[in-house]
Amino acid sequence: MKKLVLLGSSLESDNKGVNALGIGAITLLSNNFDNAEISLLCVGSPAKKEKTVKISGKPLKVKVYYFSKYDIVKSIKEAYLYQTLKITPKLEVSKLIQSSDLLFDINEGDSFSDIYGSKRIIRHFTDSKLVLSWKKPLIFLPQTIGPFDTTFGKKLGKHIIKRLTKLYVRDEKAYEFIDKIGVERELAIDMAVYMTPEKVNVEVKPNTIGINVNGLMYLNRYKSLAGKYDNYVLLLKKLIQNILERGFEVLLIPHTYSAANPNIEDDLVGIKKFVTDNPHLADKISYVDKDYSAQELKFIISKTVFFIGSRMHSCIAGLSMSIPTIGLSYSYKFEGTFKMFRQEKYVLDVNYLKEDEIDDLINEIVNAIENRIEINNVLLEENNRKPLRLHKKAE
Numbered sequence: 001m002k003k004l005v006l007l008g009s010s011l012e013s014d015n016k017g018v019n020a021l022g023i024g025a026i027t028l029l030s031n032n033f034d035n036a037e038i039s040l041l042c043v044g045s046p047a048k049k050e051k052t053v054k055i056s057g058k059p060l061k062v063k064v065y066y067f068s069k070y071d072i073v074k075s076i077k078e079a080y081l082y083q084t085l086k087i088t089p090k091l092e093v094s095k096l097i098q099s100s101d102l103l104f105d106i107n108e109g110d111s112f113s114d115i116y117g118s119k120r121i122i123r124h125f126t127d128s129k130l131v132l133s134w135k136k137p138l139i140f141l142p143q144t145i146g147p148f149d150t151t152f153g154k155k156l157g158k159h160i161i162k163r164l165t166k167l168y169v170r171d172e173k174a175y176e177f178i179d180k181i182g183v184e185r186e187l188a189i190d191m192a193v194y195m196t197p198e199k200v201n202v203e204v205k206p207n208t209i210g211i212n213v214n215g216l217m218y219l220n221r222y223k224s225l226a227g228k229y230d231n232y233v234l235l236l237k238k239l240i241q242n243i244l245e246r247g248f249e250v251l252l253i254p255h256t257y258s259a260a261n262p263n264i265e266d267d268l269v270g271i272k273k274f275v276t277d278n279p280h281l282a283d284k285i286s287y288v289d290k291d292y293s294a295q296e297l298k299f300i301i302s303k304t305v306f307f308i309g310s311r312m313h314s315c316i317a318g319l320s321m322s323i324p325t326i327g328l329s330y331s332y333k334f335e336g337t338f339k340m341f342r343q344e345k346y347v348l349d350v351n352y353l354k355e356d357e358i359d360d361l362i363n364e365i366v367n368a369i370e371n372r373i374e375i376n377n378v379l380l381e382e383n384n385r386k387p388l389r390l391h392k393k394a395e
Contacts, residue, residue: 017313114153171336214310218270
C-alpha cells in the first residue's frame with residue numbers, strides 16, 4: 001500500500017477554494033493509486049483528525065495531521081541528524097515524512113510566490129524543505145508558480161523547484177522564470193476540477209444566474225488595496241439590475257465565508273451588506289445564507305444557467321460543470337485557468353475599474369449570457385478531457 005502525503009491544502013478552511021483544491025487533489029491521488037493511504041500535513045495547533053471525503057459519492061477516510069511551524073523546523077534538523085549521524089527521529093512529523101512513499105504539495109494553489117510577502121514564501125519553502133531534507137520525492141501538483149519579484153523570492157523558489165521530482169503548473173505565466181532555471185514542467189488543469197459535487201437541498205429556481213460576491217472586494221477593508229476595487233459595489237448593483245430586467249432570477253453565492261464566524265473578507269457578509277444597501281432589490285434576489293462545503297457549493301453552482309464569479313475557484317466550479325462562466329478577475333491567475341477551458345475571453349479585469357467603464361463591461365457580460373448555449377457546447381467538449389495521469393516517476 002502506497003503511503004501518500006499532501007501538503008499545502010486544507011479540508012477545513014473558510015476559503016472553499018482551498019478545500020476544493022484539497023478534495024480535488026485527494027480525488028486525483030485516489031484515482032491514480034489504488035488503495036493508497038492518503039494523509040494531509042497542515043500547519044496549525046498540533047492535532048490529529050480523521051476526515052471523510054466523498055469521491056463520486058463514495059466515502060474515503062483521510063488522516064489530517066496538524067503540526068506547528070516550530071515542529072516543521074525541528075524536523076528539518078532531525079532530518080539532518082539522521083542523514084549525517086543516523087540519529088533516530090523522535091518527532092511525529094518526522095516519522096510521518098520518513099514512512100511516506102510520495103509527497104505532493106499544492107501550496108494553496110498560488111502561494112509559492114513572493115507577491116504575498118516574505119512570510120508566505122518562507123512558510124511554503126519550509127514545507128518543501130522539510131520533505132527534501134528527508135530525501136523524499138516531492139511533486140508539485142498543478143498550481144501557479146510565482147511571480148517572484150524579489151531576489152530573495154527567486155533564490156528560495158529556484159532552490160526548491162530544481163529539486164522537485166516533478167512540477168505541474170496550471171498556467172503559463174511562470175514559464176519564463178522556470179525556463180531560466182532549466183526545469184521541466186507539465187501543464188495540467190487545476191485540481192478543483194476533479195472534485196465531485198455533493199447534492200444538497202437548496203432551491204435554485206429555473207433560469208437562475210449565479211453571482212459570487214467577493215467579500216474582500218465588496219467590503220474593501222484592506223488599506224493596502226485602497227482604490228483598487230472602489231467601483232466593484234456599483235458594478236454589482238448595475239449588473240444585477242440589468243440581469244433582473246432581462247427576466248432572469250439571481251442567486252448570490254458566497255465561496256470564502258463562515259456563517260458562524262465571518263472574517264474580514266467574508267463573502268456572506270458582503271452579500272448581506274449588498275442586500276441592506278439595495279432594499280429595492282432585496283425581494284427580487286435570493287442568496288445562500290448557510291454554511292455549505294465546497295462540494296455542496298459546486299452542486300448549487302451547477303444548477304444555474306450562467307455563473308459570474310469573483311473568487312477563482314467559484315468559477316472553476318462552474319466551468320468544470322460546463323456552466324457558462326464569467327470571471328471578474330482580480331488576479332492574472334484567472335486567465336491561465338480559463339484558458340485551460342478555452343474561455344480566456346470571458347475573463348474581465350475589474351482592478352481599478354473606472355465608473356465610466358462599467359456599462360461596457362456589463363455589455364460584455366450580457367453578450368456572453370446571450371451566447372451561453374454555444375459556450376456550454378465548448379465546455380462540454382473541454383470537460384471530456386482525460387484525467388491527469390501522474391508522471392511515471394511518481395508511480
